[in-house]
Amino acid sequence: MSTENTGNFPSVFSVLFYILMATDKFIDIHTHNETADSHTISVVNKDMTGWGRSDKQSPDTYFSVGIHPWKVTPNWKEHIPIVENMAKHPDVLMVGECGLDKVHGECDMELQKEVFRWHILLSERLEKPLLIHCVKAFDELFRIKKETAPQQLWIVHGFRGKKEQAIQLMRNGIELSFGERFNEDALHEAYECNKLWIETDDKQIRIESVYDVISDKLNCPVGQLADRMRTKFLRVFGK
Numbered sequence: 651m652s653t654e655n656t657g658n659f660p661s662v663f664s665v666l667f668y669i670l671m672a673t674d675k676f677i678d679i680h681t682h683n684e685t686a687d688s689h690t691i692s693v694v695n696k697d698m699t700g701w702g703r704s705d706k707q708s709p710d711t712y713f714s715v716g717i718h719p720w721k722v723t724p725n726w727k728e729h730i731p732i733v734e735n736m737a738k739h740p741d742v743l744m745v746g747e748c749g750l751d752k753v754h755g756e757c758d759m760e761l762q763k764e765v766f767r768w769h770i771l772l773s774e775r776l777e778k779p780l781l782i783h784c785v786k787a788f789d790e791l792f793r794i795k796k797e798t799a800p801q802q803l804w805i806v807h808g809f810r811g812k813k814e815q816a817i818q819l820m821r822n823g824i825e826l827s828f829g830e831r832f833n834e835d836a837l838h839e840a841y842e843c844n845k846l847w848i849e850t851d852d853k854q855i856r857i858e859s860v861y862d863v864i865s866d867k868l869n870c871p872v873g874q875l876a877d878r879m880r881t882k883f884l885r886v887f888g889k
């Protein structure tokens with residue numbers, strides 16, 4: 651195909667324009683901040699308190715829905731109908747955050763495991779990835795993963811563990827999401843394996859600033875990093 655054919659110019663131009671527009675966006679895989687930003691495609695976390703009217707602030711706002719381990723109570727089953735209903739919505743991309751927390755979780759580990767297992771079943775049934783909060787309970791996490799043998803992708807968010815733990819998680823088919831604080835060796839490992847995600851979580855910061863820190867540590871230009879995340883997001887979520 652000749653590039654001298656001026657008749658092709660508008661389409662080549664529009665393809666370039668599309669690429670520039672597409673790479674302009676930063677994926678924030680997990681946030682509790684609902685403020686829309688034209689440069690961000692974000693997955694906003696919702697819990698069993700349900701939707702608000704202004705939740706979907708932009709076409710690039712998506713959601714994850716689940717019961718956080720800090721909010722697990724003995725009457726958690728009361729929340730099943732609302733969480734299930736919300737999770738079915740096409741804008742909900744993941745089930746969670748859910749998981750296990752030995753440090754901050756107020757209810758006992760057996761109940762946390764029961765609620766976590768329910769989220770796994772929901773994620774499998776709806777064919778949506780699972781977003782996991784895990785604090786000092788990785789052995790339990792591996793055990794449950796082995797026992798339930800899920801097909802859906804699992805992402806552990808807010809990962810701050812060391813390289814060895816990152817490797818162990820990735821060997822178990824689990825991907826990792828990094829925020830503003832992390833272990834540098836673990837970050838490199840996740841990047842090399844293409845199992846890296848980037849998030850703001852509950853911090854009042856812009857996702858660009860997290861990309862800046864991570865791109866600096868990886869010695870990878872921000873645009874290239876954003877591109878890679880964008881491609882990954884499209885592949886996993888089709889958005």
Ligand SMILES: [Zn+2]
Pocket residue numbers: 680682695747851852
């Ligand atoms: Zn969170």
